[in-house]
Amino acid sequence: MTETMTYREALAFAAAKEMDADPTVFVFGLDVPDHKRIFGSTKGLVEKFGPSRCFGTPLSEDAMTGVAIGAALSGLRPVHVHIRADFLLLGMNQIANVMSSLRYMSGGALRVPLVIRAVIGRGWGQGAQHSKSMHGLFGHFPGIKVGLPTSPQDAYSMLRAAIRDDNPVILLEHRWLYDIEGSVDEQYLPPLPGPVVVRQGTDVTVACTSWMTIEAMKAADVLARHGVRLEVIDIRTVAPLDETPVVSSVAKTGRCIIADYDWLYAGFSAELAARLAHHCFGVLKKPIERIGFAPVPCPTTRPLENLFYPSAVQIIRAVERLLDLDSIDLSQESFYSYEERFKGPF
Amino acid sequence: MTETMTYREALAFAAAKEMDADPTVFVFGLDVPDHKRIFGSTKGLVEKFGPSRCFGTPLSEDAMTGVAIGAALSGLRPVHVHIRADFLLLGMNQIANVMSSLRYMSGGALRVPLVIRAVIGRGWGQGAQHSKSMHGLFGHFPGIKVGLPTSPQDAYSMLRAAIRDDNPVILLEHRWLYDIEGSVDEQYLPPLPGPVVVRQGTDVTVACTSWMTIEAMKAADVLARHGVRLEVIDIRTVAPLDETPVVSSVAKTGRCIIADYDWLYAGFSAELAARLAHHCFGVLKKPIERIGFAPVPCPTTRPLENLFYPSAVQIIRAVERLLDLDSIDLSQESFYSYEERFKGPF
């Protein structure tokens, strides 16, 4: 039952599987059923399940978030999709004041089995209002689970796990991951998974979220040719956070880089760094390095956008600092740049 | 020109001073001009400056945040007041997508001299939807300054500095501070101030925000009687954050507690801990301890609310851990508990 598919296909496949298995599951949100299908990630759903289980909405993110909560309270399992995570800021009251707390406030009488999917990541110069990620921010509010699937298998398994979860879950999907192909075992259905070591190494631990895992793997390839072995860990579920796999890794390497796809300030990287600094005290040979967005809104122009986003190059430079290496000549390396592959308009 | 006044009086005094000095300053928000005057903090403004410069609004937090931004773009200096920080979640799109970025996105052509004041902190069993603080969360978005005045002098000077600042500033005021009296020098008008050492000590650094400064001072009093000297630092301006005074203090003490008035996960405490762990690497004798809200929504009932909120007792216990002290008998101590002093209904 293992098939090769893209990340976007894995998302659509997972939704279809859950909708097949459970008639209370439905998928909705702006543009969900149009011909573009949220970059293809809801493909086939409206054909197979009809417009009552896969539908668009007015532009009303605040109310639609509440609608999802109300439907979840009524025993349904809504999957609410947003083509940009930035739009979730319009639903923050429902997310942080209502969705996160209804169960607790009711002493356990209520449950909110709701999934919010939102796309993060770079497009064609999207700029400051279409580039936020905010996974740490959502995790800040107790009562919300937050995941960032990286591989097609994760996209498949985590979306299915999120839909089956009786708690609210936010999944953030980096747009550049959508094209990635991988094998997907459709029987693999664990609950929302914790951090996974995606590459073993001995010299430096790189704990990553989302697209940064791909960048870290690239950095690891380059560094391997210079005799440096990175251990790359994909966090996957950032809240609730199980940091123990990272702690174990750092116990081995003594050095750690956190490569997060967000601003550093009070982001997920800060939480993980604070926990690791605590749990790995005395084990760390050097201070933890954090890598993330530059501390400004995202600019649109090419050269500045390239400086804004974290990359394999930054990881390599941080490794050099941690290991006191000379600067590696990277001029012959080719790094991820969807400049070539990724074209506009959106 | 130094006068003794309460924190609430200092806030009203500061607003009146700025409104006197600058006709573009106005104060607005729900309930701002009613007879309760936001716990007294807008007292006298409507009488002195009239309803065109001090007025209430419909219940429309999203639009009113945008209105403040639009007025600021037009050369006015609005002060937008919220009786609870939780309501800012309704304005998050304007705050994080617009207010924070307009200047940057316009290449410096626009400026948004806007102040948002919001009350945080405990009332009479307010519960999960009236207890958030979120200063780290606001600081997460580059382009927003965030301050938490603790003393009446800070309330006065920081509100005046915020109004004079040409950037957007969010000030969060703990409600229990409102009754605190102190001397206020009305000539003291620095820009938004950084961390200040409010009590010198040699054994453990306690870096605090807002009400936790009061709790830390209490803990310091108790511990002083047991021969322990806390150095207490009030951060005041959490974003942009200047951590150097804390770094210097930790260089001396080698031990640090961060006592924040928020959840830990990706909150301000995480950011400060991550920075200190980095900059104080090798200097720290023990891992940094973080103290904040319990990782659940805020419950209303007395015993659970008391467990939810961080306190001097938790600071004392953390100090014991850091210094390997035996547990101090606190049964004869009396701690802050507004149970006695603070009565309902709101």
Next chain:
Amino acid sequence: MNKGEGLRLYRTLTLIRRAEEAIRLHYGEDDMKTPVHLSIGQEAIPVGVCHVLPEGSPMFGTYRNHALYLALTEDTDRFFAELHGKEAGMGRGKAGSMHLCEPSRGLLATSAVVGTTIPLAVGAALAQAYRHLRQPVAVFFGDGAAEEGVFWESLNFACQRSLNLLFVCEDNGLAIHAPAADRRGFSSITQAVGGFRCCTATADGSDLSAIIEATRALYRDMEADKQPGLLHVSYFRFLEHVGIGEDFFTGYRQAPSDQERRERDPLIRFSSHLLSLGYHPAELRAIDVEVDDQICRSIGRARSADYPTAEALYEDLWV
């Protein structure tokens, strides 16, 4: 309305009123550590609406929810236990006054943030449609909530999808202390929503019979049009916004005359109505006594009940 119905309605109204009078009596003792937004003057609205809608219909409300909670549950035990922050409360002491709910009786959620349960009700109505059921859903909210964008988004979506949803606007002309004229760019809420595909009706919130009648008529229209409805009910808030006192002395509004007090008090109005229909004063008095007795016992139980233990702090976060 047959005799039994009349007495049942009188009992519910009385239960709400006496429960809140008991809160007023005991609140100063500081055992109820929770902000209370009392319903006095507003009781007839949920009583009337809940009387008309089928039992078990999903309902949503605000922090001013005592009347709605008691109209649906008549359970003063869990009510007072919650106000006292006890484990036996409906939310184990985590809800307090502002977040009462009772899903087993249809009360799905109430909220301290104005307007936030309105879209939840839309979601519940969507769930009805999703399951091809036609049980109506009702959401109660204040006039101030109609200024929040989420009300308009919810109204639009409910109308677009022809949901079986009753919006009940409880209009006391105040948002805390701010009068309607300072907040509204329209002259009446029913007129403001007039451009949407929904049915509307109005009623006097002091008159239980009128509320029942208006709700019935509106619900018939909703069924006929297969569109949502908005019931606008004006009422007089006798007390301060939050807390147990009167606040006419603060000057933002006029104290009512004695005659106005009588006219705007739904309990006085309804008992006069029953008496005029030939109900016997003794019948009503018997209910009063029985209700007081129930409340007194509930308060006693709440007082002596246990607080949640420390472990409860971390419970009920995840399923």
Next chain:
Amino acid sequence: MNKGEGLRLYRTLTLIRRAEEAIRLHYGEDDMKTPVHLSIGQEAIPVGVCHVLPEGSPMFGTYRNHALYLALTEDTDRFFAELHGKEAGMGRGKAGSMHLCEPSRGLLATSAVVGTTIPLAVGAALAQAYRHLRQPVAVFFGDGAAEEGVFWESLNFACQRSLNLLFVCEDNGLAIHAPAADRRGFSSITQAVGGFRCCTATADGSDLSAIIEATRALYRDMEADKQPGLLHVSYFRFLEHVGIGEDFFTGYRQAPSDQERRERDPLIRFSSHLLSLGYHPAELRAIDVEVDDQICRSIGRARSADYPTAEALYEDLWV
């Protein structure tokens, strides 16, 4: 409309159209790395409204802002430099297509998040009232934006405070690919806002003269009533939502017939109108040539201009 005015209007319309046609021509070269939401079909709306309102009136728009930006500035240099991400762009390459502004010409802000500039315009109108000025403020937004709660909150506040604000709803019947019927719980936007204290008017967005006339009449009403106004203008979006292509083949809507194309094209409509008034074709052709020349030079400058340097990344965050 005197002769000079007619030619000026023609020039502005043409400038917008040819600038966007130039974008369509060059976009595939990937030098303009920014998502473009083209105005083709919609140009007459900002041209007409800006023609009527006093010069320098504060204006706000959306990501679909090329027409508004060029109508106000006629500055293709800074426009193309921005689309090319160059230091000489209006936002030093940080704005891109979706965030154009030019405060010196009254264009205060545009935004990529639907609806978000509407309350900003209310704030600007409040600032006018605050200063006892009566300069009108205008905000342009799509029909989809009228579904966002913030539109209703803004409308309510503007009406409550009698602000001098013109809401301009540019209605193409689409939000990306979603038709109006799937999004609206009302039959028309003017009817939906009918319960608010604001003046309304409608116009055909393909007809510049009609837009000018409707705006004039509405503005007179606004001045007479001292209330805000809402101008509803329907137009045909010729291209895909974002990007440079047509997308009729995708099947979510019908391709227009040739006659429909001519009827819904504001430039064709306006030039026919001018010709029928006796303008000479050569006059118009001279403008076309001059405009093309301007655009060509601007694109050349934009291409050879410098990108911002690395330090610019950290600039413009704080004042």
